[in-house]
Every structure is written in C-alpha cells, then in structure tokens.
Amino acid sequence: MSETTTRGLRRRNRARVLKWVMLNPGATRLNLATVTGLSLATVTNVVGDLIDDGIIEDSGTVPSQGGRPTTTLSVRPEAAHFIGVDVGEHGVAVEVFDLSLNRLASSFRYTSARASDPDSIAADIEHCVNEVLTETGVRESVVGIGLGLPGIVEHPEWSRVDDHGDAMLYAQSIAWDGLEVGTLVSHDIPVFADNGASTLALSEHWLGAARGVDHGIVALIGRGIGVGIISGGEILRGRSSSAGEWGHTIVSWGGRPDATGIRGTLEAYVGGTSIADRWAEAGGDPDEDYELALAQLIEAAPRDETAAAVLDDTVELLGVGLANLVNLINPGRIVIGGWAGLALVAHLGDRIADAARRNSLERFAGQFDLVPSHFGRDGVALGAALLVVQEFIDGRAVVGGRTITAPHQRAGSPRVTGGPSGP
Structure with a gap:
C-alpha cells in the first residue's frame, strides 16, 4: 500500500471515529468498532491520536459485563x-x-x-x-x-x-x-x-428532522424557495454545487413571473411574497409585512372565500411542486423550513402532505412523511x-x-x- 493510500485511509478512519463521537457523546471504543466496522485495534489507535491532539477525551465510565468499567469518550468542546x-x-x-x-x-x-x-x-x-x-x-x-x-x-x-x-x-x-x-x-x-x-439540509441531516435519513428533501420556503436533497446519505451538489433551485421549476406554463423574470415557477405562486401578492390581486388587503400578511391570510381563510381560494391554490401548487420532487427523488422524508414554509405546515401540514401524495405516483406516495424543520429559523x-x-x-x-x-x-x-x- 502506497504512503498516499495509507494516509488517506488513516484520515478516513479518523473522520469516521471523530464524527461518531461528536454526534454520540459517551461512545465507547467497542461501540465505535461496531458502528464504524473498524477493528478494535484500529479504533484504539485512532482514539489515542485524537486524545493526543486534544480533540477528544475519556469522559466517564459505564459498567461492563464483568471486569473493569468501560471508559466512555466525548469531544473536548473547547x-x-x-x-x-x-x-x-x-x-x-x-x-x-x-x-x-x-x-x-x-x-x-x-x-x-x-x-x-x-x-x-x-x-x-x-x-x-x-x-x-x-x-x-x-x-x-x-x-x-x-x-x-x-x-x-x-x-x-x-x-x-x-x-x-x-x-x-x-x-x-x-x-x-x-x-x-x-x-x-x-x-x-x-x-x-x-x-x-x-x-439547512445539512443541519437537519446531521442533527434535526432528517437525521438518519438516507433519501430526503429539505425545503426552504420564504420569499424565495430552494431545496436541499439528501441522496445516499449525502447532500446532492450537482456539477458545480447548483443542485436544488426547486423554486424556479415550472408549475404553470406562461404564468406569473418570479423575481428572476421566469414565468410560471413554483416561487411565483408559493413564495411568501407571491402568496400575499396573489391575495392582494384577488381583492384582499394584506399587510405590507409579508410574514404578517401570510398569518392574516391563514387566519382569514375559514371565514373569507377569497382568502380561502388563495390558500387552497397555495396548498395545491405546493403539493404539485413536492410531488414533482417525490417522483424524481423518491424520498423517505420531506422536511419543510423557512418562515413561509413553517407557517404553512403549522396550520396546513396534513393538507400539504395530502396534495403531494395525490399528485405523486401511488407507490412513492406511501413512502414518505412530511414534517416541519427541527431548527426553525x-x-x-x-x-x-x-x-x-x-x-x-x-x-x-x-x-x-x-x-x-x-x-x-x-x-x-x-x-x-x-x-x-x-x-
């Protein structure tokens, strides 16, 4: 094995051990060997190096099955x-x-x-x-x-x-x-x-609502709309990191323009400002603050036909946009974040999930759930x-x-x- 290959292997082993200890404080050497697939001897050597570097430390003990207690490991926060x-x-x-x-x-x-x-x-x-x-x-x-x-x-x-x-x-x-x-x-x-x-997808995947998800979608819905795609346990990047401009996909041919001038995009209908603008165009009187306007719309919908129609269209179009991703990506979980997304899911989450399923292939429709972002803003x-x-x-x-x-x-x-x- 070449020196370059050996260094690369050591670095990968170190990364696997360090990440597990970071995300699972109190891990033991035996536990690390089990979850990483490395030998106990390799884990012991990697842990020793990380302790020497001042990155992790022995943090306590847990009872063992006979003999001395087993030492646990944690990172040194500082x-x-x-x-x-x-x-x-x-x-x-x-x-x-x-x-x-x-x-x-x-x-x-x-x-x-x-x-x-x-x-x-x-x-x-x-x-x-x-x-x-x-x-x-x-x-x-x-x-x-x-x-x-x-x-x-x-x-x-x-x-x-x-x-x-x-x-x-x-x-x-x-x-x-x-x-x-x-x-x-x-x-x-x-x-x-x-x-x-x-x-956002990275934080949800490591520590939040998409933790442990190998195939998922994390949508950020504010004025603009984007998505982070988890594929095979990693964030999908595309050729030059550009993957995820979901808001600029077309849901209505020749429809409303979005902020880039492209017509009929998801963002032109479901972006937070677009929702308020559509309500105003339909005769509503939304607040100039778009967050307050969305809250007003949700509150008014049960008693106002115009508000209800705008909100119904928003739910259906968001469902269509999500269904397009479901049919393309086959996710196990959809996480919705962003100020507009969180407001919509808090009040209309079941309807949005239903709209996404109705517009998805039947097989895929039963293979995902839809949840709000764990970290919010x-x-x-x-x-x-x-x-x-x-x-x-x-x-x-x-x-x-x-x-x-x-x-x-x-x-x-x-x-x-x-x-x-x-x-």
Missing part, C-alpha cells in the same frame, strides 16, 4: 470553534459553535439581502463576526467561517473559498451576478459557502457552521495556526485546502 453565517431575507445572522456544537453566541443585523448591496452585507457580516468573537474570546481556535447564501454558489470544489475569489455567487433574483464570495468576509479565517437551502447558520465542521472532521482544517489532519501531523504543518466532502 478544542475548536466554528462560525456560521446566514445571509437571509431579514438580515445577517452570525452564530459561533464549539466542538460539541453548542451555540456560544449569536449576533443579528437587520439588512435584507434583497435591498442591500454586497458591500453593506459584508459590513454587517464583519460587525456580527467581531461581536461574537469579542463575546466568546475564541478567535485563536476558530477553524473557519461558513456562509449560507441566497442564490447559486459555484466552486470547482463546491464550497471552499481560497484567496478571496474561487467561489462565485450568482443570485439573479437580487441582481448579484458573479460576486466573489470571499469579498463578503474581511477576516483572515478560512471561508466556506453554500446555498442556504443546502446548509436557526438551521441555515448552523448548517453553514457544519460546512466547516465537516472540513475539520475530514482532517483539512486549521485551528490556531496548526493543521489537524492525518494522525501524527502536528503544529507547524502547512494549511491543507480543498472542499469538504458531504456528510
């Missing part, structure tokens, strides 16, 4: 920190997490991406990142910053941003066409980026941080000036670049 950024419809949210994925601090600036230029968003990101770093004092142990962004994030490695410019953002609906993602972050910290729907920032966590787990991440990578590589090693793999 060993590494990760920043997640959600550039969303209502503003910029920044959160910092430790290695146990505890949220230590958060900051928010109200600045809608749709109404702001990139320089303003960059300034808000800088302000919020500085705020959480000052509050926590963890700057030296930050591995990287993850960004959850509106639009298409393209990069040959799908998410890694090197030298402020390799990743490009194409957000047609807000006229950000070919923006260098690295220009949004001024800090000298490695940056990773993906579409917000994909980062916090999932995009967490998922953005998980982009960095995955890089750390895979052994290509820098902490406080040193590279944590394959076993026995120590302080002073050069930074290792390259995009993280899927979860």
